[in-house]
Amino acid sequence: AQKITQTQPGMFVQEKEAVTLDCTYDTSDPSYGLFWYKQPSSGEMIFLIYQGSYDQQNATEGRYSLNFQKARKSANLVISASQLGDSAMYFCAMRGVNSGYSTLTFGKGTMLLVSP
């Protein structure tokens, strides 16, 4: 079974500062993918970034980067230069080869609030 743990229910950051959202995972899958999604108050789920378990380099997408530490089973999301529009719920998720990559397992999420 797969499990995603996000220990921070809420995070506060000031505009233009960097913030790290924590994610740890547990899986017996030899191959898996890790994802971060953003859910603003409007409710939609927005894909942010993906990291494959065999990728040598940490994934980056604009202001988002994924700090992947395989031995520690962590996949933290780093948002650089926070903007007011970054205020949202953030979910870490994974899926693995044992589930045929079919299902995404989500964490409980972290609410990020960016203040001016």
Added chain:
Amino acid sequence: DSGVTQTPKHLITATGQRVTLRCSPRSGDLSVYWYQQSLDQGLQFLIQYYNGEERAKGNILERFSAQQFPDLHSELNLSSLELGDSALYFCASSETMNTGELFFGEGSRLTVL
């Protein structure tokens, strides 16, 4: 805009009733997934279809059923509704079964009174 369309966006109904949620995947995506998001359970995978066939089943109740049609749109049917079925129901799609990225629709918010 993810390209995944869900209707209706909001739905209010009574216990015991039946509703149908509809999803149109992104153009070219063959795989459709249904997820339920509630305050107490978080995001739960319900079911996946690929090119019309059921591929994976998660925590889907027997009162719920789904299908994917030849034009690849999908419907999630919820029957004998209970108060606890109130949730945000998401549809997601991907090009293949195993691709990394899932694109989510905006969700259908169901309220059961």
